[in-house]
Amino acid sequence: MSRFYVKPEDVKGEEILVSKEEAHHIIDVMRLSSGDEVVAFDGTGKEYIGKISNISKGNLKIKIEKITKPKLKHKPYVTLAQALPKKTKIDFIIEKATELGVDEIIPLVTERTIVRLSEGKRTQKSQHWQNIAISASKQCGRLDIPKVRAPLLFSEVFKEIKDYDLAMMACLTEDSRPLKEVISDFNGKKILVMVGPEGDFSLKEIKQAGSFNIRLISLGRLVLRVDTAGLFVLSVLNYENQS
Numbered sequence: 001m002s003r004f005y006v007k008p009e010d011v012k013g014e015e016i017l018v019s020k021e022e023a024h025h026i027i028d029v030m031r032l033s034s035g036d037e038v039v040a041f042d043g044t045g046k047e048y049i050g051k052i053s054n055i056s057k058g059n060l061k062i063k064i065e066k067i068t069k070p071k072l073k074h075k076p077y078v079t080l081a082q083a084l085p086k087k088t089k090i091d092f093i094i095e096k097a098t099e100l101g102v103d104e105i106i107p108l109v110t111e112r113t114i115v116r117l118s119e120g121k122r123t124q125k126s127q128h129w130q131n132i133a134i135s136a137s138k139q140c141g142r143l144d145i146p147k148v149r150a151p152l153l154f155s156e157v158f159k160e161i162k163d164y165d166l167a168m169m170a171c172l173t174e175d176s177r178p179l180k181e182v183i184s185d186f187n188g189k190k191i192l193v194m195v196g197p198e199g200d201f202s203l204k205e206i207k208q209a210g211s212f213n214i215r216l217i218s219l220g221r222l223v224l225r226v227d228t229a230g231l232f233v234l235s236v237l238n239y240e241n242q243s
Contacts, residue, residue, distance in 0.1 A: 002030055003039040005138050005145075006048075016040055016048060016062035022058045026052075039064060043137070043145040045069050070143065074243045077190045079104040080234065081157055081166070083197035084115040085226045093227055094129050098136035098146050100234040105133070108194070109152040111202040117151060126150045154205055157194070158212050167192040167214040170229050171199050176216040179236055191237065195230040 004026060010017050018026065018040075026032050034055055040048045040062060041208070046069050053063040078128070080102050082093055094105055111118070117125060129148040137145045161167050165188025168179075194201075194214065204218065221230055 001037055001039050002026070002032060003041070003138055003141070004136050006042050008042045008044055011042060011048070012237050015053070016050070016064060016162045018060045018062060020058050023058055026060060027058070029054060041138070041143055045143045051176060061164050075101070076186075076188065076237070077103045078232050078234065079106060079190070080229050081106040081108045081192060081194045083108040083110045083195060083226070084113050085197060086114055088147065089227045090129070091132055093230060094132045094148060095235055096231050098133045098142065099140045100231060100238060102146050102234055104147045104149065105129070106149045106157065108154060108157065109151050110154045110197055111205055112199045113197045122150050135183045139166060158208070161192070161214065164190045164192040167194070167212070168217045169194040169201065169206070169209045169214050170217050170219055170233065170235075171196065171206055172223065173206055173216060176218040179217045179219060179233065182215050182217050183237070183240060193233050194232060195226065195233070198226050198234045
């Protein structure tokens with residue numbers, strides 16, 4: 001059954017008024033028509049099962065037949081603060097992090113970050129990245145959608161450290177501790193994972209992180225690529241949450 005995303009405000013009583021962009025995808029790409037059964041989700045944990053009841057001038061309506069709100073398993077709220085990598089690697093990271101259940105993504109500008117965005121580009125890119133998260137949630141069957149923030153400077157993240165029960169930074173220093181060891185006795189509610197750019201965090205940044213009680217973690221004896229490191233940590237956290 002076809003599944004797609006609708007905004008919560010698009011749900012009107014027993015009907016869903018589908019926006020033009022998503023309607024175009026349903027009509028012209030998925031080739032669905034009146035009477036076809038579909039599933040929609042609104043990012044708040046609800047799913048709507050219904051049938052297309054009307055298609056007109058690029059818009060469509062869904063007649064809701066059933067609303068479900070599956071109980072989500074309790075797990076820590078995980079934020080990935082990912083230094084912006086070169087080219088379009090961040091698109092891949094956001095897509096896969098969404099599939100791995102991340103709750104929030106913060107694109108990070110660090111000392112060694114090569115990609116620098118103007119104010120206008122920040123807004124444009126943020127919407128593009130959020131759309132990737134929506135598409136990935138739709139594809140993998142998530143009921144919620146991770147929040148993708150506008151890029152933050154490395155120093156700006158420190159202002160939010162107090163909101164987390166555990167903050168970790170993946171880095172290659174000798175005093176970093178194995179990830180397994182750092183999370184072995186964690187029983188809090190919120191986790192921050194910081195991943196650096198190509199070339200790792202600078203020594204200055206690593207020292208700053210230590211002064212804010214951010215735990216320095218090792219991801220094993222092999223050096224992982226920037227587009228692998230964060231996903232590795234999310235996979236480990238998923239495993240620990242299931243065991």
